[in-house]
């Protein structure tokens with residue numbers, strides 16, 4: 558019989574792609590979301606439950622009524638810059654909300670969890686080339702703090718609650734479903750690729766490159782861009798892993814490509830694919846931006862048997878562009 562997965566935050570960007578991938582892998586899917594930033598037309602679960610993370614009773618009932626075997630937890634406030642200005646909602650939703658979910662899982666006897674963590678838990682490391690999971694967590698903003706706190710809470714729950722969990726630390730999520738069924742629609746949008754695409758579409762006057770004097774090949778920041786469909790397949794692998802995990806335990810696993818692309822390369826890729834020569838301005842560095850953030854992906858390969866397959870820049874930008882054009886009826 559197929560296993561049932563509860564996808565908390567399944568109406569969002571990464572959650573909607575993961576729901577599609579889990580269904581395609583034969584799982585039964587229950588999406589749980591309060592639509593604070595998710596989209597009703599991005600809900601692909603076999604079942605939809607509308608509710609908030611803070612509602613422990615509804616979460617418990619949902620886990621019990623649908624016979625849930627494992628939980629994937631995406632629901633969070635995600636904007637790091639905003640978290641510096643208004644930290645409390647970030648801790649309330651991301652940490653408090655996760656406590657509510659863990660209480661519900663305990664009440665319903667569900668012990669298997671895949672949690673959305675982030676490369677932001679590494680903070681600003683200038684002393685290593687690749688970020689590996691053994692590095693100490695050192696986030697530099699409340700958003701990253703909230704994710705690091707949840708990782709620590711999960712570790713505390715292993716022995717007393719028999720938790721079997723993986724914290725997936727995503728690098729820069731981007732791209733869209735190749736069939737156009739879902740894509741990136743954050744509001745406000747803060748991620749580079751959709752912002753550059755807005756410049757190409759003319760809905761933004763220009764795109765600014767923040768810092769051109771970094772110690773990188775072309776002077777602009779380098780990031781590890783991972784196609785959202787690769788993230789989705791990483792979740793299928795992680796769910797499969799926790800479902801077969803005999804002993805309680807939690808481990809962080811990076812999801813990235815192991816290679817970096819610069820801001821300028823991204824801008825050029827969007828120009829090439831859109832065919833639009835939009836305006837690019839150059840400004841000073843933004844506080845807190847490390848020059849380079851690239852994942853060590855050894856653990857994902859060894860433990861999950863996973864690697865990125867769709868994360869070349871051309872595929873990422875093409876899929877994101879086609880989705881964005883579809884959104885404006887282009």
Ligand SMILES: NC(=O)c1ccc[n+]([C@@H]2O[C@H](COP(=O)([O-])OP(=O)(O)OC[C@H]3O[C@@H](n4cnc5c(N)ncnc54)[C@H](O)[C@@H]3O)[C@@H](O)[C@H]2O)c1
Nearest residue numbers: 566568569570571591592593594595609610632633675730
């Ligand atoms: N997008 C990225 O580049 C990125 C990178 C690293 C980590 N992450 C993490 O991945 C996860 C998903 O990110 P995303 O880009 O898909 O974000 P998103 O905003 O598109 O999705 C989050 C979903 O959670 C729901 N949600 C939020 N708070 C909720 C609550 N209290 N109760 C119920 N539902 C709630 C939202 O309605 C939304 O559908 C987040 O935890 C984020 O921190 C994202």
